[in-house]
Amino acid sequence: MPRLSAWCLMLWFVLCVPALAAPVHGLAMHGAPKYPVGFTHFDYVNPSAPKGGTLRLAEIGGWDSLNPFIVKGEVPGGADLPFETLMVESADEPFSEYGLLAESVEVPPDRSWVIFTLRPEARWHDGKPVTADDVVFSFNTLKAKGHPRYRFYYAAVDKVEKLGALKVRFSFKPGDNRELPLILGQLPVLPAHWWKGRDFAATTLEPLLGSGPYKAGAFEPGRTITWERVRTYWGATLPVRRGLYNFDRIRYDSYRDTTVALEAFKAGDYDWRLENEAKKWATGYQDWAALKDGHGRKEIFPNQRPAGMQAYAFNLRRPLFQDRRVREALGLAFDFEWTNKTLFYGQYRRSTSFFANSEMAATGLPGPKELEVLEPLRDKLPAELFTTPFQLPVTEGDGNIRANLRAAMRLLEAAGWRVENGKLVDKDGKPFVFEILLVQPVWERIALPFARNLERLGIEARVRVVDTAQYKNRTDHYDFDMVVQVWPQSQSPGNEQFSFWGSAAADAVGGQNLAGIKNPAVDALVAAIIAAPDRETLVARCRALDRVLLWNHYVIPQWHLGVDRVAWWDKFGRPEAVPAAGIQPMAWWAREAAAK
Known part of the structure; x- marks a missing residue:
């Protein structure tokens, strides 16, 4: 009888303990993630890429708000640069995520809940720590006042709980939704203390406080905005950030239409252009003098990205x-x-x-x-x-x-x-x-x-x-x-x-x-x-x-198309590897920074 009781206790332990999931560094939708514990950087970046210089880009149409989380208003290019998520997706796997704000993630075999433990070193741009309160605030606010897509993404979440200063648990409604832990990994985390007294659902030209690699610099609504690299960015040496976001400044200028934008590019008003029009790719660069004298580049990069x-x-x-x-x-x-x-x-x-x-x-x-x-x-x-x-x-x-x-x-x-x-x-x-x-x-x-x-x-x-x-x-x-x-x-x-x-x-x-x-x-x-x-x-x-x-x-x-058509002024370095998701401009760097 004592042996039988011990055996029953062991069986109970084996059956029940798996529900108490162990913390892991990353999650894959199916199978195991590609990058192991202790990886130092993604394969498609240069971990030694120098920091510095400016990347100038273009966008079409104007903008009137800096709040990218609501349905109202138009936001400028790069509006997501100041903000970070709990985890970040790699560009060379079908669907795997690795910890960014989250140091670790815990998920049971049935994926009925997920626990995120935040990195103690994570900081907002004002120096205050990122906490579980911020995660709870972000989830509830985005679902109640954010863009409608958040309500659909999070509809199967039953509740969110603060388990500690740096620990948050999301519990899911009954059903088989194995993607939910990764969906929650994509949650943008916003500072609860900064939003007190502010209307989240309103458009604004006040730069929002974030925790990411960039923050808003000089801008003219509807015309231009410069994103400035945060020199004290807390996550610069993380494996998921090493070799990325190398430019000191990323500037977006707004143009009326693509024809005007192309002429501005050839005149040197901005540096890097992803071409989406077949006619322009075939004939629009024939008079670009820089392409002939070697100061300009024009290249096709195959990708394995679903075209939708x-x-x-x-x-x-x-x-x-x-x-x-x-x-x-x-x-x-x-x-x-x-x-x-x-x-x-x-x-x-x-x-x-x-x-x-x-x-x-x-x-x-x-x-x-x-x-x-x-x-x-x-x-x-x-x-x-x-x-x-x-x-x-x-x-x-x-x-x-x-x-x-x-x-x-x-x-x-x-x-x-x-x-x-x-x-x-x-x-x-x-x-x-x-x-x-x-x-x-x-x-x-x-x-x-x-x-x-x-x-x-x-x-x-x-x-x-x-x-x-x-x-x-x-x-x-x-x-x-x-x-x-x-x-x-x-x-x-x-x-x-x-x-x-x-x-x-x-x-x-x-x-x-x-x-x-x-x-x-x-x-x-x-x-x-x-x-x-x-x-x-x-x-x-x-x-x-x-x-x-x-x-x-x-x-x-x-x-x-199945390829990326890119033209750029030849003043950048870039990694040799191009991942399945296609070209990654945030992995490029300025050669002027390399020279220094």
Whole structure:
């Protein structure tokens, strides 16, 4: 009996003690993190990079606030530089995080809670320590008054508790959400003492107090801002910071549009430019004298970053776009092959997935692991999803899309539309008219040919360009018919998918479900992705969601690239390694600093 009792006690210990998780230096979404305990720096940085010099960058449009945590106002480039999170993600893994403000993290096997222990040396810029009170304040404030995305990210958190001066515990609601500890690792931590007496929900031009490597220096609202390196930055020698944030000053200048910005770059008004326009990359640098005399550089850097989805997004809140056949018909009028050949010099690939450029993109017919989550939803899904591989329309690129337009007209007629006096009208004679809302003039040359194709169907698509402030206000409140939208994706999709596609996010002001999707099958698949127990299952469930989004024709997919196109004035040093996430400008350094 004594032996049996001892054995039972040992069994209880074995079964129960794992719930008392041991502190670790990092977390991976699946498996173990790449970097071990005691690592000194990330592989894609130069740990001996010199500090000094200035990096001058550009942004498009103006700004009127320094608060990046709320839906109101426009913030300048670099507005996140003064702030730090509990943990930080590496750029060369699918999804792993390592301690930044947090010295260690504790998570049980079922990931039903997480405990963060803060570094005792962490300091705000005013010299006061970062404490558990700050973490609790940040979570509660962001959820109550911050941008709507925080409410979605933290919706499954049951409570937050201060366990000590430097220790905080987050407990989660019932359910299988293995990503939550990493989501909480991304929590921006704000100083509770500084915010007393201040309105968190208001825009402000008062520089916010942070704990990060930079703080705001001189600025002119809407024109320019300089971020100054904090010389006494407490975290400069941490493994997750070594070799990063090397410039003494990072300056952002605002420009009206990308054409003006390119000319300013070639004139030497700023130093480093990530090029997002194919035409400018192909022809815009031909007269840049610095490229010819060796003072300028222009290079393509391949990446393994999921491209996500860039598309013409329908506003499903509009009755005009609520019929799937109508949305598919409009997609048939977009001639990607002609656009790519004529406007983009053949540089792009058509995006045929919401997870383009990744293993999560759906191909062919659903596999067995996909069917596990799709079969229970069969009655809520398009029947073709199970029988036909999804394909976007293809043309010869010569501008002749008559076959596609005929197919589009058949769909429109089946949906109750007819042509009358050259105009497409509904059963009540109301014409098919909508607006394509744009924020950059450069998009007119792309949208206008699309509008001309729609005109051949009897559809009037009005192309309108507005300034950044008006565009943000209208999209925040879903006051549009169609816009160009980008939904970025990580190598490990999770809770952000609720913000992108979830029914609960469709009506949140400033939300990311710009299309207004309210589909219980999509909600169920997003929940399945979040609950994925391993990488293989995650990939299969992302592919299943991909199919559902594609077959519902919520957007008209555009294109992606799979590389970073960068031009810069040749006065910088950079690491040789480029991680999977792509080029890392904050790992570069000024050669003038190296010379000193």
